[in-house]
Amino acid sequence: MTGAIRQVEVAEGWAKNSVNAVIFRKNALVSFRDTQFIAFYDEQGKVVLGKRRIGADQWQLKQTPCQGNVRDAHNCISIMIDGAGYLHMAWDHHNNPLHYCRSTAPGSLDLTGQMPMTGQAEGRVSYPEFYRMPDGGLLFFYRNGESGNGNLVINRYDPATKAWAQIQNNLIDGEGQRNAYWQACVDAGGIIHLSWVWRESPDVASNHDLGYARSRDGGITWEKSTGEPYTLPINTANAEYACRIPQNSELINQTSMTTDAAGNPCIATYWSDPGGHLPQYRVVYRDATGWKTANPGFRETPFSLSGGGTKRIPISRPQLLAWGKAKKQKAALIFRDEERGSRVSAAVCKNLRRNKWKIKDLTPDSAGSWEPTFDTELWKEKGILNLFLQNVTQIDGEGRADVPPQMIKVLEWNDINDP
DSSP states (O other), X not given: XXXXXXXXXXXXXXXXXXXXXXXXXXXXXXXXXXXXXXXXXXXXXXXXXEEEETTOSOOEEEEEEEEOOTTSTTOOEEEEEOTTSOEEEEEOOSSBOOOEEEBSSTTOOOBOOOOOSSSSSOSSEEEEEEEEXXXXXXXXXXXXXXXXXXXXXXXXXXXXXXXEEEEESOSBOOTTTOEEEEEEEEOTTOOEEEEEEEESSSSXXXXXXXXXXXXXXXXXXXXXXXXXXXXXXXXXXXXXEEEOOOSSSOOOOSOEEEEOTTOOEEEEEEEOOTXXXXXXXXXXXXXXXXXXXXXXXXXXXXXOOOOSSSOOOSXXXXXXXXXXXXXXOEEEEEEEBGGGTTOEEEEEESOTTTTOEEEEESOSSOOBTOOOEEOHHHHHHHOOEEEEEEOBOOOSSSOOOOOOOEXXXXXXXXXXXXX
């Protein structure tokens, strides 16, 4: 592969666990027009916001009054910019009340005080995620409840009225016995794509199966990939399954998904084949004939995935990019693997049907326990990959490593289309 790759330094931030670099941050970086925004925790656990002109070397940074419990790596920061240019932020969540605010003016790093969204089901929030719709409105996804017993809530923001409304209070129902760990994306046509694994208990080994749903009307009604309408809420019995995967398969949760240029869903994850403990990255995707699974198969080191809390895992969860369509459907997995010295790596496939992958390391040094997050809006609009990068250390469970603050960087890969 070729292509211009560079790293732009931002500032030092908390690195005693992976709270700044977990994959379910939506987003750590986000662009609006010619400006890119960033958010992270500093050494004191304060939220720092920053902005720059896209591609510039210098950042304007501001420490906010917002404090996070950085000792728990779940408590990440998520940001998004609405169509009017206001920054929205949710931070510090793991089964606790909603922490949400937004900028006082378009493009500003100054924030309002903490405020509710709708006032409904906001007492036990985890995994906040923002998504921008083509009309400039926002979606806010979060789990209401706890691991093994929680439901998916979706709120919708109208930038004209600056008001939130709850459009789903239990889209995927764990029925008091399990919960869904999801990943989502919004395609160029505004269709929301959602996939998830079920977890039966706090033990990650109880993850199983890969479900799918989509919405064509902003999250109000949902259907299967065939167009068959769902009767809500979705549960284990009525869900469409993109892939059946049993428990105890080292199946990871909260990975990533995207669509190709034709709007076909593509999901990245990893799991082991039956009877083995060699997790391999997989891409589960749909074409005109149904669901398919591509197994790049390049990993060689086994490990077993079990237990609760934030795990120290020898590989990261993958991010997935896809472009092209039909017989030229291309994909890239962004990941970190101890086999490759824990560097930031990319596996690129020019044709998913042929399942031939080329792997390139994007950094010369280890990224520790880093997981990939990227500027989704910059990728959608310009096909440029900007990754949030920080060398962090995750102790198994919720421990803290004795490491100093580490430099936060943005890794820019401007020519991913030229493998």
